[in-house]
Amino acid sequence: MIRKAVLPVAGLGTRFLPASKSIPKEMITVVDKPVIQYVVDEAVAAGVREIVLVNHSAKTAIENYFDVHYELETELEKKGKLALLKVLRDIVPPDVRVISVRQGKPLGLGHAVLCAREVIGDAPFAVLLPDVLVDNAATPGQTDLGHMMAAFEKHGASQIMVEQVPRERVDQYGIVSLGGDAPGAGPGPGESAAMTGVVEKPKPDEAPSDLSVVGRYVLPGRIFELLAQTKPGAGNEIQLTDAIAALIKEQPVEAYRMTGKTYDCGSKVGYLQATLAYAARHPEVGDAFRALVRQYS
Ligand code: G1P
Numbered sequence: 001m002i003r004k005a006v007l008p009v010a011g012l013g014t015r016f017l018p019a020s021k022s023i024p025k026e027m028i029t030v031v032d033k034p035v036i037q038y039v040v041d042e043a044v045a046a047g048v049r050e051i052v053l054v055n056h057s058a059k060t061a062i063e064n065y066f067d068v069h070y071e072l073e074t075e076l077e078k079k080g081k082l083a084l085l086k087v088l089r090d091i092v093p094p095d096v097r098v099i100s101v102r103q104g105k106p107l108g109l110g111h112a113v114l115c116a117r118e119v120i121g122d123a124p125f126a127v128l129l130p131d132v133l134v135d136n137a138a139t140p141g142q143t144d145l146g147h148m149m150a151a152f153e154k155h156g157a158s159q160i161m162v163e164q165v166p167r168e169r170v171d172q173y174g175i176v177s178l179g180g181d182a183p184g185a186g187p188g189p190g191e192s193a194a195m196t197g198v199v200e201k202p203k204p205d206e207a208p209s210d211l212s213v214v215g216r217y218v219l220p221g222r223i224f225e226l227l228a229q230t231k232p233g234a235g236n237e238i239q240l241t242d243a244i245a246a247l248i249k250e251q252p253v254e255a256y257r258m259t260g261k262t263y264d265c266g267s268k269v270g271y272l273q274a275t276l277a278y279a280a281r282h283p284e285v286g287d288a289f290r291a292l293v294r295q296y297s
Pocket of ligand 1: 109129132172173174175200201212213214215239240241
């Protein structure tokens with residue numbers, strides 16, 4: 001069973017300035033919860049019980065969010081605000097541990113994942129990039145990450161979540177090759193197919209396909225050894241993509257085509273889309289929000 005997940009949260013969030021100047025971008029709220037809460041909930045729903053945050057010294061607000069706020073809890077208890085107290089206590093379920101390690105230098109995503117090595121050990125684990133929200137509301141009780149973890153457990157092949165992107169945007173992502181690629185080809189939604197390669201942020205005319213890596217990975221402990229050997233690549237950073245390319249040469253790695261929707265909350269428009277989607281179906285404010293949208297459109 002895959003029980004551990006790494007969430008690299010050390011990034012400085014330059015795409016979200018000025019909001020992210022003194023608030024970590026992961027703490028910016030979508031409706032009434034910080035973005036990071038949705039990502040942790042996704043991991044927990046898929047069966048993860050140990051979350052490893054790879055953090056930066058300027059972003060302790062994330063660690064505080066997942067810690068107990070004793071004074072606040074005592075005050076709420078004293079005032080009988082038990083519903084609010086429950087909201088606080090539900091942030092992390094009692095059987096889930098949130099652990100924090102630091103990435104002292106911004107050397108890239110691959111380096112960030114490598115910083116979690118001592119905590120993860122040799123066991124397979126998931127990686128969730130906290131900028132990306134994966135919305136599986138259309139399939140209650142079934143998540144893409146859950147499918148990926150089940151596929152790993154069944155066949156032992158690493159799982160990399162992908163979705164199709166317009167050709168002109170391939171240079172923003174890791175792009176996978178499956179052998180005999182053609183636009184629109186590859187695994188169907190909810191299915192996996194063997195990968196033959198992956199390249200970080202290729203030029204549109206050099207990209208092996210239009211299937212982009214979305215920010216959810218299920219990987220074996222072996223990846224740490226490969227990350228330790230990975231030299232700086234695209235953007236002069238140690239890329240997780242390059243270590244995955246090395247892993248493909250040793251063992252099966254599969255591209256899993258997602259069924260849900262993604263929102264890139266590291267970008268302003270992606271964040272607004274997420275807010276619209278989550279607010280419109282929010283149990284408390286959904287009706288009022290939809291009425292508001294009608295009023296302003
Ligand atoms: C990272 C990964 C890239 C992936 C992307 C998904 O890039 O390096 O392979 O496609 O996340 O969001 P970043 O967005 O950090 O530049």
